[in-house]
Amino acid sequence: VQLVESGGGLVQAGGSLRLSCAASGYTYDDYAIGWFRQAPGKDREAVSAISSSDQSTYYTDSVKGRFTISIDKAKNTVYLQMNSLRPEDTAVYYCATSEGDHNLLLLRMWVISEGVEYWGQGTQVTVSS
Numbered sequence: 001v002q003l004v005e006s007g008g009g010l011v012q013a014g015g016s017l018r019l020s021c022a023a024s025g026y027t028y029d030d031y032a033i034g035w036f037r038q039a040p041g042k043d044r045e046a047v048s049a050i051s052s053s054d055q056s057t058y059y060t061d062s063v064k065g066r067f068t069i070s071i072d073k074a075k076n077t078v079y080l081q082m083n084s085l086r087p088e089d090t091a092v093y094y095c096a097t098s099e100g101d102h103n104l105l106l107l108r109m110w111v112i113s114e115g116v117e118y119w120g121q122g123t124q125v126t127v128s129s
Helices: 104-113
Strands: 002-006 009-012 017-024 031-038 045-051 057-059 067-072 077-082 091-099 123-128
Touching: 002 091, 017 031, 017 091, 017 123, 031 067, 031 077, 031 104, 045 067, 045 077, 045 104, 057 067, 057 104
Parallel strands: 009 123
Antiparallel strands: 002 017, 017 077, 031 045, 031 091, 045 057, 067 077, 091 123
């Protein structure tokens, strides 16, 4: 599976960005896909994820109400709409995916365990204060 990310950049606090990740090469119809991020000097953390089969979603607490994940199954593309951005959102954002049917419980387990099969190369998001 290949993942191609786009949409990162520099934005002022309070602004918005939309990240896109186009996936290709899946063997199976269903998969979990989402975004992780890593800021300088910090551990990588899960931001948001979605199941292609039932559209279950996961958000880390710090982005709830500000970020929205969505999927275009026909294009195997996932989007992360990021609003009300804060300086603490600054990080490299990585698209990640694993094949298989993930209901809400399995999606949460996938995120928590970072059971990721494939990673994108990452896109920089910088939020200035």
